[in-house]
Amino acid sequence: MRLPSGRKRPSLRRAAIAAFATMAAAAAAAAVVTLPANAAAPPPPAGWTQVFLDDFNGAAGSGVNTADWQYTTGTSYPGGPAGFGTGEIETMTASTSNVSLDGSGNLRITPLRDAAGNWTSGRVETRRSDFQPPAGGKLRTEARIQMPNVTGAAAKGYWPAFWMLGAPYRGNWWNWPGIGEIDIMENVQGINNEWATVHCGTSPGGPCNETSGIGGQRACAGTTCQGGFHTYAVEWDRSTAVEEMRFYLDGVNFHTVRADQVDATTWTNATNHGYFIILNVAMGGGFPDAFGGGPDAGTQPGHPMLVDYVSVLRSAGGTTPPTTPPTTPPTTPPSGNRDAYRPIEAESYDGQSGLGTETTTDTGGGRNLSAVANGDWALYKGVDFGSTPATQFYGRVASGAAGGIGGLVEVRLDSRGNPPIGSFSVAGTGGWQSWRTVPANIGPVTGTHDVYLTFTSGQGADYVNVNWFDFGH
Template sequence: MSETSGISARRRSLRRALVAVLGTLSLAAAAATAATLPANASAPTPPAGWTQVFLDDFNGAAGSGVSTANWQYDTGTSYPGGAANWGTGEVETMTSSSNNVSLDGNGNLRITPLRDSAGNWTSGRIETNRTDFQPPAGGTLRVESRIQLPNVTGAAAKGYWPAFWMLGAPYRGNYQNWPSVGELDIMENVQGLNTDWATVHCGTNPGGPCNETSGIGGNTPCAGTTCQASFHTYAMEWDRSTSTEEIRFYLDGVNFHTVKASQVDATTWANATGHGFFVILNVAMGGGFPAAFGGGPDSGTDPGHPMVVDYVQVLQSSGGSGTTPPPSGSRDAYSAIQAESYDSQSGTSTETTTDTGGGQNIGSLGNGDWALYKGVDFGSTAAKQFYARVASGAAAGVSGLVEVRLDSRTGSPVGSFSVAGTGGWQSWRTVPANISSVTGTHDVYLTFTSGQSADFVNVNWFDFGH
């Protein structure tokens, strides 16, 4: 890279960093304010640059259930066909009863574990109907909630396990593919301890690249007042605008744990994040996590202490890359490059996409087609990974290669991956591939090769990683 282009790249990086910092500071300030609001406060107004894509303020009559337009109840002791005791060894039976899950009439949801005279526990677990929560290409997703944890501590809290978390959309209806499809634990707490745990689960179990069943986790105490004594704001930001995709966890606006895509292999990350997620709120009793801190529940555990939830809000920022054509005349290899932003092409067409983030994709892609993206800046640290967002409605037996070539459409590919049917021309998945080490600035060709004449793939966006 020349000194001039190096300065340009550093300026672009500084601009991106400044925008990211300002956005994070605005959200941090909002979160810190939210932590001190009264119990029936509304969700804070999204800062500039953020769009609200989901909100439940839990307004409604006291004793009523949650909105079934937003949420569905999980009941019993497992998903249909799933692992017993919700896969964690917890002992309660989940119900849709207002005794366990209800609004309090003051703008809050209460999830309350109860024990009957025979010693049997019941509690509540709800999850969003929507399974499409993920950041747009080059953007960020923020999922947050203002929660007071069950106000019980010491021996009386043994076995309590409240949580605010997310599961990958492919889990719904399968219930056998954890942890490969991803789990994002925004807040977990056990035994009434003044501690917020946040974790990313992925890969294989046990062990694997994500250290299962523990996952890649971090924790922090609630400051000022304990997690049990008052409301605090718990949040996750999943950021695709950074050079390396990352997931950040916050307590009252303070980032205390970050997991980067570079911490695991590309396939593990793509499997865990290449799709939408749904949100879950629950209070379990017993199971593996409480067992690690003394166990329970037992005869000394005091039932009836609810997790109180003021709101759940999902925000999205769109990021700034992928315009058509790029206003600067060059592209950042590590931010999403929208496929329709080509400089020239042969054999492609554009269409509106239903993929998260909207916009357009390129389609009608078959053997011999190509698209050119000029001035892609890889920087001085070698890129070794390629990611593309693809979909295919190709018939059985029809497949092909998506190839990356540099500076010449007829040059040898630096990397490629094969694509067959994904379930539909708008059934999207993120596919990773290894590439030869690339530095500097290059014109990037996407070329499409197949042994059949039929079209075999659509492309929404692509980017590169280290």
């Protein structure tokens, strides 16, 4: 969340993911192990066109290609908020000591500290600011990155990021967060974790919960985020019925933000223009402050973020984009929109917070909600219970949570603020793809309602995956 406004950061809500589905974990680990540090960007798959690519090939010690990139230097944009609005303390430079190619196909952004204790680092931005999906199409922005290889007390204050800002920010510097921000990868303090976030609306608070934004997070599997290269990507999709942005770590979709999670004006203001891409390593600021602060005397300078490539792909669509979000306020869901007595796929939500999805190995295939933790929720509109009262709730769940970690899956009607009509507890089932169907009694329900699944736990770690749910008499 590299944004032009001061903020507090959310507390670390998720422990490192205990395990992926066995096959997914093995594939991710294999990808990290087998790809060399200077791996070429993969070619566009069928249906996609390359619209930007930098493999960072060049002589060791040379700067970035200034036909594609521009340096942002100093401690702020001209006339913009000090410390780039985040409270970071470094001075950004164009020196090859801070920003250079390593001669092995990587960009190297290196924070340094001088004898007086002053920090310098690097921040580069694409000259282009027109990256957005076509009407009815998609845009995929991806980079292969090794975070600064430093952990513990020596990493205090490190804040590497790969992110995008809405084009209207250039030359204004004070219109954040309304013009939008897409944080594809952020990390602090050398923690084995990435954070992905969309910022929009107004600050503080507003429809996008600023200054925290609408965020998700996931740990790197196999090799840590600091110990090796991983791919970080966002797919901005205008081909779906509701426009959405899906975030990926090593090909696993762990966070999705949909247009209907906010009002139409907020989404339009954040998305009706192009974006530019930013790579940087900040030192100190609001995000590190939320995890112990820094940098301090124990912080080690000289650990670079390595970027193997940055790639932007575009998939063309039709000439008319879907209505995203609806141009009229939502109305009461029509009767029969969803049948309470047939399985409702958990990933088919109409709104959510904190949830990711992944491919499931459960019977029937498809996807499941993943990395679910305390405070997450999902909304399913227009569930028709009919005239005979439903008295049972069934959830198809799996958990690879460590011993002692568990929580509740709750059902609420029409508002997240209403009391649960029923719930069941879940702890480890033997793996994140080890599925079982768990029943729960609920108070009698008839008619058509919006159904909320809410998740409550006394721990901060992920504790459940959900594939589907339904109801019974």
